[in-house]
Amino acid sequence: QESLDLLRAAADLGFDIEGISFHVGSGCHSPDAYLNTFERVALVREKGLAMGHSMRLVDVGGGWPGVDTPELSFAGLTKGLND
Numbered sequence: 001q002e003s004l005d006l007l008r009a010a011a012d013l014g015f016d017i018e019g020i021s022f023h024v025g026s027g028c029h030s031p032d033a034y035l036n037t038f039e040r041v042a043l044v045r046e047k048g049l050a051m052g053h054s055m056r057l058v059d060v061g062g063g064w065p066g067v068d069t070p071e072l073s074f075a076g077l078t079k080g081l082n083d
Contacts, residue, residue, distance in 0.1 A: 003020075003044045003047075004044070004047055007044070007048045007053060008051065011051045011052060011053065016052075016054050017048055017053040017054065018054045018055070018057050019054075019055060019056055019057025019059065020041050020044060020045060020048075020057070020059070022041065022059070022060065022061050024037055024063040028063045028077075029071075029077075031076060031078075031079060034077060034078070035081065038081060041058055065077070
């Protein structure tokens with residue numbers, strides 16, 4: 001709800017919001033956390049577009065592992081994001 005309030009306030013002030021930035025948190029080991037966040041980003045983006053904002057950018061921020069291990073890999077965390 002806070003995101004929508006901010007988008008509304010920006011629209012009322014004549015600002016164009018170009019995108020969304022998020023950070024799932026350092027040390028995140030769950031692909032579901034990224035997928036869940038992307039679903040929320042998609043909803044906020046739709047609302048922003050409906051308000052007239054550009055919404056061209058999604059900054060996925062940090063939280064990604066710096067090194068792949070057998071238990072945790074970048075490829076494993078990002079599996080399904082393109083869908």
